[in-house]
Amino acid sequence: MLDKIHQSRQARQVTGEIPIHHRYTLGVAGERFFKALRDRQELLASPCPQCRDRLLPPKLYCERCFVETTEPWEAVEGAGFVRSFTVLHRSLEEEALPRPEVVAMISWPGVRGGLIHRLQEVEPHRVTLGMAVSPVWAPQRVGAMSDILYFRPAQAD
Amino acid sequence: MLGERVAIVGAGYTPLRPISPEVSFREMIFEAAVKAYADAGIRPHDVSTFVSVAEDYNDGTAITDEYVPDQLGAVLKPVQTVSGDGITGLASLVMQLETGQLDLAVIEGHSKASNVVRPAHIQAFALDPIYARPLAFHPNYVAGLEMRAFLAATGNTEAQAALVAALNRASALRNPLAAYPARMTADDVLTSRPEAEPLKRGDIAATADGAIVLVLARESQLARYKLNGRPVFINGIGWGQHTPNIEERDLHRAIYAEQSGRMAYKMAGITNPASQIDFAEVDDTFSYKQLQHLEALGLAETGQAGRLLEQGVFSPGGALPVNVSGGHLGCGYTHEMAGLRSVLEVVLQLRGTAGERQLPGVRVGLAQSWRGIPTTSGAVAVLGRE
Numbered sequence: 001m002l003d004k005i006h007q008s009r010q011a012r013q014v015t016g017e018i019p020i021h022h023r024y025t026l027g028v029a030g031e032r033f034f035k036a037l038r039d040r041q042e043l044l045a046s047p048c049p050q051c052r053d054r055l056l057p058p059k060l061y062c063e064r065c066f067v068e069t070t071e072p073w074e075a076v077e078g079a080g081f082v083r084s085f086t087v088l089h090r091s092l093e094e095e096a097l098p099r100p101e102v103v104a105m106i107s108w109p110g111v112r113g114g115l116i117h118r119l120q121e122v123e124p125h126r127v128t129l130g131m132a133v134s135p136v137w138a139p140q141r142v143g144a145m146s147d148i149l150y151f152r153p154a155q156a157d
Numbered sequence: 158m159l160g161e162r163v164a165i166v167g168a169g170y171t172p173l174r175p176i177s178p179e180v181s182f183r184e185m186i187f188e189a190a191v192k193a194y195a196d197a198g199i200r201p202h203d204v205s206t207f208v209s210v211a212e213d214y215n216d217g218t219a220i221t222d223e224y225v226p227d228q229l230g231a232v233l234k235p236v237q238t239v240s241g242d243g244i245t246g247l248a249s250l251v252m253q254l255e256t257g258q259l260d261l262a263v264i265e266g267h268s269k270a271s272n273v274v275r276p277a278h279i280q281a282f283a284l285d286p287i288y289a290r291p292l293a294f295h296p297n298y299v300a301g302l303e304m305r306a307f308l309a310a311t312g313n314t315e316a317q318a319a320l321v322a323a324l325n326r327a328s329a330l331r332n333p334l335a336a337y338p339a340r341m342t343a344d345d346v347l348t349s350r351p352e353a354e355p356l357k358r359g360d361i362a363a364t365a366d367g368a369i370v371l372v373l374a375r376e377s378q379l380a381r382y383k384l385n386g387r388p389v390f391i392n393g394i395g396w397g398q399h400t401p402n403i404e405e406r407d408l409h410r411a412i413y414a415e416q417s418g419r420m421a422y423k424m425a426g427i428t429n430p431a432s433q434i435d436f437a438e439v440d441d442t443f444s445y446k447q448l449q450h451l452e453a454l455g456l457a458e459t460g461q462a463g464r465l466l467e468q469g470v471f472s473p474g475g476a477l478p479v480n481v482s483g484g485h486l487g488c489g490y491t492h493e494m495a496g497l498r499s500v501l502e503v504v505l506q507l508r509g510t511a512g513e514r515q516l517p518g519v520r521v522g523l524a525q526s527w528r529g530i531p532t533t534s535g536a537v538a539v540l541g542r543e
């Protein structure tokens with residue numbers, strides 16, 4: 001073999017793929033979170049009686065204290081803020097995005113956790129850590145992450 | 158402290174390559190196994206127990222552990238597959254030997270990354286299916302979020318991360334095993350294609366194919382087997398995990414590395430890692446990870462890793478050489494095998510057989526692994542010549 005193989009495809013091989021389909025149960029906490037999202041456009045947080053943190057997304061238990069969260073589950077109020085962000089240039093299919101997309105980790109004051117979502121209506125180079133943002137809701141909501149279309153800079157009231 | 162010490166007494170490996178179209182992954186493992194047994198001066202039927210590190214989705218086979226024994230000489234022997242990084246698998250093997258019931262043990266790691274047609278889909282499938290995965294982002298966004306948070310919290314810079322990538326690829330020029338040696342500057346990295354800003358193409362380790370097999374023995378058994386070569390002792394080993402929920406993480410910290418470092422240091426009696434560790438191979442799947450891991454492991458003060466890098470402290474001639482092998486950026490990222498590749502470099506250095514890149518007079522080396530995005534799992538091994 002004097003000629004080096006440069007491409008995997010030049011060697012003998014077979015290909016294989018498997019379509020994998022699953023169901024994922026939202027669970028008690030997920031069901032309650034997504035119903036509030038769908039029906040009231042609210043982001044519910046569940047309080048931990050031990051560390052006093054309010055968890056978003058809400059959970060039935062606090063992973064740090066290993067105790068059950070308690071009532072009441074209240075909606076987060078006001079604008080969120082950008083805890084970190086990245087400007088993404090590639091799709092899941094490894095194709096260059098025609099327009100780079102800002103993906104942000106968004107938190108709220110007094111809340112532990114937050115949501116990952118896209119940030120729009122702002123030029124990527126204008127996004128800053130700590131920037132105040134609020135959700136833009138889908139007109140038709142089904143109780144899923146897609147009920148939030150994206151986040152955008154919070155409007156000054 | 159360990160009950161009885163365990164030593165690495167044999168190592169076999171294939172060179173790492175971007176693609177390996179003419180050999181199957183099982184044939185690569187066979188090559189590494191034959192070399193490891195020859196290196197240790199044993200036959201596979203002397204071995205009591207085997208561990209393989211592998212992930213079904215990366216191998217493209219469900220229940221992939223069923224495919225392990227044949228090419229290792231492990232047929233009709235106890236074999237266990239650890240679905241985790243190489244050093245976590247090594248820890249499991251050390252614990253088996255610590256029972257005192259087994260004499261010789263073997264660990265295998267492999268990567269046939271070039272056969273994974275859509276690696277991003279596998280990483281995306283590891284994301285939370287309800288809150289994170291439906292957004293269908295390229296999973297590199299997790300590293301982008303982390304990198305920005307890390308740089309902002311510590312004061313390390315994008316240019317210092319870029320320098321990690323340039324220096325490691327340059328170190329790989331002296332490593333015949335490496336798949337991606339290159340002469341490049343930090344500027345080349347900074348101006349490479351943006352991926353998940355601040356992360357750029359040059360900050361990301363490309364994947365490689367290869368196989369590594371290591372033979373382990375208890376200290377009391379070393380004489381019995383007339384084992385060739387110089388044993389390298391595993392004086393400390395530790396592992397850790399933070400949380401699968403990205404929103405729960407302190408995005409700037411590598412808590413798994415802090416935990417696993419503490420555990421391994423305690424076992425090895427290390428109280429001042431920066432002065433007691435002679436050299437280290439730390440995970441650099443992404444350039445910033447090397448800086449983050451060095452700080453998490455106490456090998457640099459918080460916020461100082463980038464500055465020490467610029468001063469040459471982590472260079473081959475510096476006070477604490479880091480990734481003299483070229484790291485994953487220079488050698489290629491090899492999935493579950495990656496941690497074993499770091500261990501292999503430490504073994505070669507401590508044996509004094511690292512060739513052109515041999516560090517003079519090294520006695521204690523550290524290898525650290527991370528399981529890759531989107532995980533917060535990792536492990537640390539502290540190895541010594543005595």
Ligand SMILES: [Zn+2]
Nearest residue numbers: 048051062065
């Ligand atoms: Zn709590």
